Amino acid sequence: MNLTFGANTPIAHLRKLRDSGDATGFSRALWQEFVAMGWAGILIPAEHGGLGLGHVEAGVVMEELGRTLTPSPFLSTAILAATAIARFGSEKQKRDFLPRIAAGELLATLAVDESSKHRPDRIALAADRAASGYALKGAKTFVIDGHVADLLIVAARTSGAPGQTGGVTMFVVDPHAKGVKAERTPMVDSHNAARITFDNVSVPADAILGKINDGSDALEGILNVGRAAIASELLGAGEEAFTRTVGYFRERKQFGRLIGEFQALQHRAAHLYCELELTRSAVLKALHSLDESVAASSAIVSIAKAKAGATATLTVQEAVQMHGGIGMTDEFDVGLFMKRVRVGQELFGDTNFHAHRLARLNHY
Incomplete structure (x- = not known):
């Protein structure tokens, strides 16, 4: 991989996005350059349009992003979402989402935290049984690129209580579904995050990612x-x-x-x-x-x-x-x-x- 971040993404790039109040928070044109070089598909298997590489290669890109402070959906989409779907998605979910992520057509992210500190064992967002599948009720915070995501992978509680190991299930959720509200909350470093609320959001049973109650x-x-x-x-x-x-x-x-x-x-x-x-x-x-x-x-x-x-x-x-x-x-x-x-x-x-x-x- 020929990484030329210093030339293409100087610190001035971050300053421009910050000072202009850019609503997206990153350059979509620059992201498409990432996509053209295959980086959106680093962790996606070749049969689904990716490069089929490993975490060492993804780490090389992340290290360079750290050197230049470049805001991009690489972490949210190419790392978190791609890993979730490639490893735990159904065959249909893999076919539907992975090629689109690799092609730069889909931005996705993981919604897990619910407070100011990282506490994945304290998930409380409820996923209650409903006639059409499940109804999601609660909120997530610190969701990376959550305000621009085309797909959310949401960790919810289908049984038990916060603090219990079992009872967690992951769902693939359309951020444009009725009852979903995303509020951009830019972080102190001018990178993207969002608070997302789920007000009785209906999701079908086939939206489950992985196993129910065992996520x-x-x-x-x-x-x-x-x-x-x-x-x-x-x-x-x-x-x-x-x-x-x-x-x-x-x-x-x-x-x-x-x-x-x-x-x-x-x-x-x-x-x-x-x-x-x-x-x-x-x-x-x-x-x-x-x-x-x-x-x-x-x-x-x-x-x-x-x-x-x-x-x-x-x-x-x-x-x-x-x-x-x-x-x-x-x-x-x-x-x-x-x-x-x-x-x-x-x-x-x-x-x-x-x-x-x-x-x-x-x-x-």
Whole structure:
């Protein structure tokens, strides 16, 4: 894959979208360029029009998106939705949706969270039996690209209570159906999210994705793929912030010397370099593990997401400090990296969430 993000999607691209108040939140023309290069179908099997590649390849794209802060539906559509349908959809759902995703004709996303923190075990949105199938009642928040999606994959509760493992079912929902309302809620980093409410939304029985009442494991598999992808993006953002900081060391003079000559700053930079290299190892291991077995990758994915979140956070904080006063200004790009990293930390679980999850997986 020939990635030329630096030339085609500079940080100015994000600024233009933000400052113009663009209603879509990303460039549809740029997305079609992604599609033309096959990236929308990276995780889609060849028999359904995709490239049939793996998570390592998808991670390469996510890392570059992190370096350039490029807003796009790659995560929501090509990672989350494509994984959900390709792995757990019926043959009809695969035929109906996967070729359209690969061709750039369909934007889709996953709707899972219902509060300000990631709590997939606390799903409460109800899916009650109805004459025509099911009726969805409740709300989802932090839905990536939810306001422009042509298809929603909604995790709902068909039995039991929030906190119970069983009773979760995933549904494929038309966002234009009666009772569905999407409100765009731009995040602090100017990327897309939405709050979506479901007011007695009727969905047929064949809209179920996977197994009824037994969707928790499938949902965790989809989330693990998304978590590793976000870890890749965080790695890219952290490395770009670090590269810009080292470049500043070679330009900025203080007391008649380049600041990169000061030993204290050299030590801090060396520490960041080591942390980034450790993070790269963890992220790459997680991506390889997903290619081998999504079901057996939970622990390493949590390690990668926790480490990437912590490292990227440290890196952008250090970048702001080591750039001095200009690091705090909106005109300087480093602050944009800090905002994106903050959002990436929260997406599908922050460092504390995954540390706790890893402890539970190891029976602590």
